[in-house]
Amino acid sequence: xxxxxxxxxxxxxxxxxxxxxxxxxxxxxxxxxxxxxxxxxxxxxxxxxxxxxxxxxxxxxxxxxxxxxxxxxxxxxxxxxxxxxxxxxxxxxxxxxxxxxxxxxxxxxxxxxxxxxxxxxxxxxxxxxxxxxxxx
Numbered sequence: 173x174x175x176x177x178x179x180x181x182x183x184x185x186x187x188x189x190x191x192x193x194x195x196x197x198x199x200x201x202x203x204x205x206x207x208x209x210x211x212x213x214x215x216x217x218x219x220x221x222x223x224x225x226x227x228x229x230x231x232x233x234x235x236x237x238x239x240x241x242x243x244x245x246x247x248x249x250x251x252x253x254x255x256x257x258x259x260x261x262x263x264x265x266x267x268x269x270x271x272x273x274x275x276x277x278x279x280x281x282x283x284x285x286x287x288x289x290x291x292x293x294x295x296x297x298x299x300x301x302x303x304x305x306x307x308x
Contacts, residue, residue: 196238203230207262233260 204226211221236242236259237250255262267273 192238196234199234200230
């Protein structure tokens with residue numbers, strides 16, 4: 173126990189808690205504004221979707237994805253299959269299934285990596301292999 177306490181850093185714990193709370197806040201803002209912007213009716217009942225419904229749905233998703241007891245890591249990706257599962261129920265356009273869109277996004281990505289390399293800045297990506305920092 174003494175070893176654990178000697179390595180305990182309250183400031184780092186506070187930083188992690190703040191980062192988690194901020195991630196949840198960002199999801200609650202981003203989902204209604206961007207992901208749900210064209211969501212007009214519910215899929216099952218065809219009811220008109222209100223801004224309040226979008227905000228409530230975003231909060232549900234944010235709470236699931238922001239639960240550290242469930243995920244135990246920020247560096248691990250969450251699959252499209254899970255995001256589309258019955259628990260979260262997000263509708264996702266998988267660009268890898270569209271060759272033209274896939275090519276455009278990959279080209280944009282390569283351009284971004286090249287640009288960041290010319291600036292001498294590190295470039296951070298999230299991938300199935302976790303978070304990677306590239307120094308190009």
